[in-house]
Amino acid sequence: MCDGHNHTHSHTTTRVPVAEQILSANDRIAQRNHSLLHQKNIYGINIMASPGAGKTSVLLKTLEALQGRLKIGVIEGDPAGSIDTERAIKAGMPAIQVNTGGECHMDAVMMEDALSQLPLDDLDLLVVENVGNLICPANFRLGTHLNLVIASIPEGDDKPYKYPGMYMGMQALIVNKIDILPYVPFDMDYFQQGVEILNPGIATFPLSCRTGEGLDAWADWLVEKARAEITPK
Amino acid sequence: MHELSVTQSILDIVLQHAKERKVQQVNLVIGQFSSIVDDSVQFYWDIIAKETLAAEAKLHFERIPGEMTCSSCNHVFHPGSETFLCPACESNAVRVSGGREFQVDSIDVE
Numbered sequence: 001m002c003d004g005h006n007h008t009h010s011h012t013t014t015r016v017p018v019a020e021q022i023l024s025a026n027d028r029i030a031q032r033n034h035s036l037l038h039q040k041n042i043y044g045i046n047i048m049a050s051p052g053a054g055k056t057s058v059l060l061k062t063l064e065a066l067q068g069r070l071k072i073g074v075i076e077g078d079p080a081g082s083i084d085t086e087r088a089i090k091a092g093m094p095a096i097q098v099n100t101g102g103e104c105h106m107d108a109v110m111m112e113d114a115l116s117q118l119p120l121d122d123l124d125l126l127v128v129e130n131v132g133n134l135i136c137p138a139n140f141r142l143g144t145h146l147n148l149v150i151a152s153i154p155e156g157d158d159k160p161y162k163y164p165g166m167y168m169g170m171q172a173l174i175v176n177k178i179d180i181l182p183y184v185p186f187d188m189d190y191f192q193q194g195v196e197i198l199n200p201g202i203a204t205f206p207l208s209c210r211t212g213e214g215l216d217a218w219a220d221w222l223v224e225k226a227r228a229e230i231t232p233k
Numbered sequence: 234m235h236e237l238s239v240t241q242s243i244l245d246i247v248l249q250h251a252k253e254r255k256v257q258q259v260n261l262v263i264g265q266f267s268s269i270v271d272d273s274v275q276f277y278w279d280i281i282a283k284e285t286l287a288a289e290a291k292l293h294f295e296r297i298p299g300e301m302t303c304s305s306c307n308h309v310f311h312p313g314s315e316t317f318l319c320p321a322c323e324s325n326a327v328r329v330s331g332g333r334e335f336q337v338d339s340i341d342v343e
Contacts, residue, residue, distance in 0.1 A: 011343055013257055018250050018337045022242050022261075104235050135268050136235040139335070161315060164299070165266045168329065197301070197317040197327050 026140055029108035033115060033143025040120040041233070043070075043226035044128065044144035048166065050159075051132030053152040054176040056084050057209040059127055060091055065219035070124040070232055075114040077106040077131045084129060094119055105137040106130050124232045125222075134159065138169025145229055152176040157187045160194030167198045172205070174218060179208040236270060240277035246337045247287050254342040256287040264334035265299035295338070300331030 021027065037044045049055050063072055074088045074095040079102065088095035096114045098106060106128065118126070128144060130137045138147060149170040151159055154177060160167040167173075173195060181188075195202060203221065207214030226232075247259050263269055271294050282288050298311045303319035304326040310319065319327050 013341050013343065014254075015339050015341050016250055017339045018246060019339075020246050020250075021336050022239060022246070023335065025242055025245060026238075103238065107238060139235070139267065140238075158315070161317070164312075164329075165268055168266060168333075193325055194317060197325060198329060200328065 023139060023141070026108045029112055030141035030143040033108055033111050034145075035143075036115060036120070037126065037143060037145070040123070041230045042073075042120060042123050042126050043146075043230050044126040044142075045146040045148050045222075046128045046130055046137075046142050046144040047148050047150060048130045048134075048137045048170070049132060049150035049152070050134045050155060053132070053150045053155065054209055055129050055132065055150055056087060058150055058174060058176060058207075059129060060087065061209045061212070061215050062127075062219055062222065063091055063093060065215055066125070066223065069223055070226060071122055072125045072127060073118045073120075073123040075106075075111065075118070075126065075128045077110065077129060079103070079131060094123070100131055104131055104133045104135065105140050106142060107140045108142055111142040122233070124230060125226055134163040134166045136165075138166045146171050146225065148172045148174065150174045150176050151191075153178060153180050153186050154184060157185075157191040158194075160191065160198055164198055167195055170199060170202065172203045172221075173199075175204065175206040177208060177210070178206045178213065179211045236273040237277050239269060240274050241281060243274070243337060244278070244282055244285070244287060247290070247340055248285060250337075250340055251286055251342055254286065256290040256340055256342055258291045258293055258341040259287070260293050260295065260338045260340065262295045262297060262334045262336050262338045264297040264332035266329070266332040267335040269335075290340075297332055297334050299329070301327045302330040303327050 047055050072093050074093050076084045077098045079100055082097040085095045085097040096117045098110045098114050147170045205218040275292055301312050302309050303324055305324035306322040308319055308321040317327055318325055
């Protein structure tokens with residue numbers, strides 16, 4: 001930058017205050033998505049969990065339990081493939097597949113794009129099945145009303161301690177696969193202690209998609225939550 | 234792998250605030266409960282900031298440790314990895330009181 005001339009000058013540095021959330025651009029689009037859901041009278045939930053925790057099983061069982069009560073649409077986020085979308089369509093739901101490429105989470109732009117492809121005027125409930133990952137999806141707001149985390153018994157009881165960000169970023173928790181509790185070491189008190197500290201008073205639903213135990217309590221709660229926000233069509 | 238989109242967001246914010254000035258340093262404040270890997274952000278930064286006014290900017294990460302406060306005895310502590318119970322009184326009446334930060338705090342420009 002200095003051209004060697006014999007003059008005196010100094011490169012001054014100015015500190016510019018910014019104080020802006022890193023994901024503010026994403027959050028603005030999420031807010032737009034939320035407004036669209038509100039305008040279309042749709043309750044949105046964002047399901048987050050590790051791969052194999054049972055997101056799709058919970059989704060399909062929830063659909064069964066809500067039959068005739070709410071019309072459901074689905075957005076399936078996966079790095080690749082459309083297995084879950086095909087399952088959802090087969091089960092009678094309009095479903096859109098979002099392939100994130102290598103990305104480990106869905107973001108508000110992907111959500112916005114998927115929303116434009118769904119028959120929103122016919123839906124009461126929109127379920128987003130996020131990419132299976134416990135690290136970052138909770139950081140990226142989508143515009144849904146509810147962030148749901150599904151934990152499962154075989155994952156172990158230490159997950160709240162290992163993934164505090166995820167357990168802080170939810171508004172409801174399902175503990176799936178409780179039917180295998182007799183066979184694996186899982187200290188429910190230890191698990192729930194971590195959850196309670198990170199997220200006091202969180203609504204928690206222990207259930208088993210295999211036996212059906214606990215599913216009604218979850219489905220009834222979800223309908224009540226949705227009806228507090230929307231009027232079913 | 235989410236560092237790419239995070240890094241893109243940081244760059245967008247930085248360039249918007251730089252207003253055509255050359256950026257020397259980007260000061261980030263990141264809490265322990267926000268997951269992000271410094272080296273990975275720097276790696277993507279070197280690629281996507283090329284040919285912008287922030288190409289030579291140094292990324293400075295101020296790390297804020299996770300902090301919890303005990304409602305029983307008011308003890309403030311950094312949580313351990315195996316339990317969040319208060320180390321002073323072993324109460325579980327503990328709440329997260331710091332570590333959620335995730336922002337571009339300031340930038341240094343020429």
